[in-house]
Amino acid sequence: MTSNEKGSWQTPKPTDTWKDVPRAGVIPRGGNASEYITGGWRTFRPIYNADICIQCRLCWVFCPDSSIMVNEDGEVIGMDLDHCKGCGICAAECPKEGAIEMVSEEY
Amino acid sequence: MAINLRELSKKTIPFTGGHRMCAGCGAPIIVRQVLAAAEQPIAAGVATGCLEVATTIYPYSAWGTPLIHNAFENVAATVSGIEMAYRALKARGAVDKDIKFVAFGGDGGTYDIGLQSLSGAMERGHDMVYICYDNGAYMNTGIQRSSATPLGAETSTSPVGKRIPGKPGHRKNLTNIMAAHDIPYVAQTTPAHWRDLMTKVKKALAVEGPAFLNILSSCPLGWRIPDDSSISILRLAVDTCFWPLFEVENGSYQMNYEPKEKKPLSDWLKPQGRFRHLFRPENKHILEELQAEVDRNWERLLRLSKYDSE
Numbered sequence A: 001m002t003s004n005e006k007g008s009w010q011t012p013k014p015t016d017t018w019k020d021v022p023r024a025g026v027i028p029r030g031g032n033a034s035e036y037i038t039g040g041w042r043t044f045r046p047i048y049n050a051d052i053c054i055q056c057r058l059c060w061v062f063c064p065d066s067s068i069m070v071n072e073d074g075e076v077i078g079m080d081l082d083h084c085k086g087c088g089i090c091a092a093e094c095p096k097e098g099a100i101e102m103v104s105e106e107y
Numbered sequence B: 001m002a003i004n005l006r007e008l009s010k011k012t013i014p015f016t017g018g019h020r021m022c023a024g025c026g027a028p029i030i031v032r033q034v035l036a037a038a039e040q041p042i043a044a045g046v047a048t049g050c051l052e053v054a055t056t057i058y059p060y061s062a063w064g065t066p067l068i069h070n071a072f073e074n075v076a077a078t079v080s081g082i083e084m085a086y087r088a089l090k091a092r093g094a095v096d097k098d099i100k101f102v103a104f105g106g107d108g109g110t111y112d113i114g115l116q117s118l119s120g121a122m123e124r125g126h127d128m129v130y131i132c133y134d135n136g137a138y139m140n141t142g143i144q145r146s147s148a149t150p151l152g153a154e155t156s157t158s159p160v161g162k163r164i165p166g167k168p169g170h171r172k173n174l175t176n177i178m179a180a181h182d183i184p185y186v187a188q189t190t191p192a193h194w195r196d197l198m199t200k201v202k203k204a205l206a207v208e209g210p211a212f213l214n215i216l217s218s219c220p221l222g223w224r225i226p227d228d229s230s231i232s233i234l235r236l237a238v239d240t241c242f243w244p245l246f247e248v249e250n251g252s253y254q255m256n257y258e259p260k261e262k263k264p265l266s267d268w269l270k271p272q273g274r275f276r277h278l279f280r281p282e283n284k285h286i287l288e289e290l291q292a293e294v295d296r297n298w299e300r301l302l303r304l305s306k307y308d309s310e
Helices: A058-062 A089-093 B027-037 B050-055 B075-092 B107-112 B115-124 B174-179 B194-206 B227-239 B273-279 B281-309
Strands: A044-048 A068-070 A076-079 A100-104 B042-046 B067-069 B100-106 B128-134 B185-189 B211-216 B246-249 B252-255
Touching: A044 A076, A058 A068, A058 A089, A058 B027, A089 A100, A089 B227, B027 B050, B027 B100, B027 B128, B027 B194, B042 B050, B042 B075, B050 B100, B067 B075, B075 B100, B075 B115, B075 B128, B100 B107, B107 B115, B107 B128, B115 B128, B128 B194, B174 B185, B174 B211, B174 B246, B185 B194, B194 B211, B194 B246, B252 B281, B273 B281
Parallel strands: B042 B067, B042 B100, B100 B128, B128 B211, B185 B211
Antiparallel strands: A044 A100, A068 A076, B185 B246, B246 B252
């Protein structure tokens, strides 16, 4: 039985029945979309080059998929390829040539 | 109130990846920037539209903030109801947190279907922020025209053919309609100008009473642009003065950005497939009419902001 409590709630599995779903179909713990993988949508993959990156964080502020990974100090450390859809906004908006490169997934 | 990306990126934005918005969509960029700018805890509502449908596919939700699902036409009414309940609970001492309430809606849910509930909520003076992400058509259901669609744009309900050359008639100027409600804060911005957007979100959240933000959002599918040009096309919208960055604070207009060199509107139209037919010789008059409308609107805004600053 899935609990309505926020802490212990888990995303329902396909084998769960209607009895396991909280009342009114509420999702007690939001932000669980991160369990869903959208990386398979990608045609082009961003390649991050830490040596060229100047840490301006423009990719971070423009990424639609929250896929620019940062460390505790807020420094960019790479891309979350589980969720990146390969739109290429990060590479297009990057002020430094070569810091982010888009390559075809079929290499 | 300086906004610094180096400080901001230390913060976890309560909006995760794994939502099902298209690659390169402008709307999740707007949501991320809004939530990054907010210092207070947020409770949100979203009108039916791409954002609502694609970020909350059951049993997943991309929102780390409390979010309420509701219908197409009533997000402003829903959020104003929550705000009233919160005020009542607070008066009773049942809640002690300071929570801000934000309603999101697309142009379909704001310009057309939700206009009456939005107008009502603004008139009643709820302490809430309404954010419209305007991509200029009903993209979620298959690119039908809305009253935010610019003149001449090709949509599935204004198809280019022998009878009509795209959408007949100009778009509605919603930002001015909201300014006419005489609410404390109304502004227009885009996510390409992230500093401007975040400053406006902070101002909108800080005012006591209703605030409205109209934010231009790009749609690679409906505008027929490459996924990676989502941000650059929005910058062009501002540089051609199609989408001026301005705010109306307590009834006084202020221009926030004047391009050094006003680019011709065709710079913004040309990269978009939905305007391709306007560059045929027989449609030259539509291009001219569009440019004239943009010029009229821009001159009027300049006059208003000049008058209000004197």
